[in-house]
Amino acid sequence: MPPFAEATRMSMGRRSVRAGWLVLGLIFVGLGFIGTFVPLMPTTIFLILAAACFTRSSPRLEAWLLNHPRFGPTLRAWRAEGAAPRGAKIAACLGMALGYGLFWLAVRPGLWLGLAVASVVAACALFVVSRPSPGGRNGV
Incomplete structure (x- = not known):
């Protein structure tokens, strides 16, 4: 070529x-x-x-x-x-909790599915909370 x-x-x-x-x-x-x-x-x-x-x-x-x-x-x-601002972390965790609650009410999952989804949501929440705050400030 x-x-x-x-x-x-x-x-x-x-x-x-x-x-x-x-x-x-x-x-x-x-x-x-x-x-x-x-x-x-x-x-x-x-x-x-x-x-x-x-x-x-x-x-x-x-x-x-x-x-x-x-x-x-x-x-x-x-x-x-x-980094993620504290307010964003709180909003994200509240949104995840609300989303899981709506999932639980709408789907009525069995024990294992409910625990699996709860584990994923909890892992995501832990990741969000573990991010530093802008400027190196600690806290949720």
């Missing part, structure tokens, strides 16, 4: 991957936007994922998210320190 054709094929492959990251980032922004209005649907995790996708596809959209007046500080804290 001529060198020009090989370079063009590689370039098209990179553009396809970049476009895929861009589309995925836009989907995550859309889900995060929906989460601002729908109870129990998370917002921040989708925006964290969107920022990661935009890192690989669109520096302009990444900068827009990181400089957003409402979500930017949380996204920057997560990126810099893996």
Whole structure:
């Protein structure tokens, strides 16, 4: 294959991957936007994922998210320190507890399914609570 054709094929492959990251980032922004209005649907995790996708596809959209007046500080804290604000941790844990309660009432799971789902929810809550607070402050 001529060198020009090989370079063009590689370039098209990179553009396809970049476009895929861009589309995925836009989907995550859309889900995060929906989460601002729908109870129990998370917002921040989708925006964290969107920022990661935009890192690989669109520096302009990444900068827009990181400089957003409402979500930017949380996204920057997560990126810099893996940190989550105390209020976000509390809201996440309350949302998980409420979600599990609704699951329990709606599904009426058997003992083993109920325990399995409770274990997953508890593991997620422990992960959230174990994240540092921005600026190195400890606490829930």
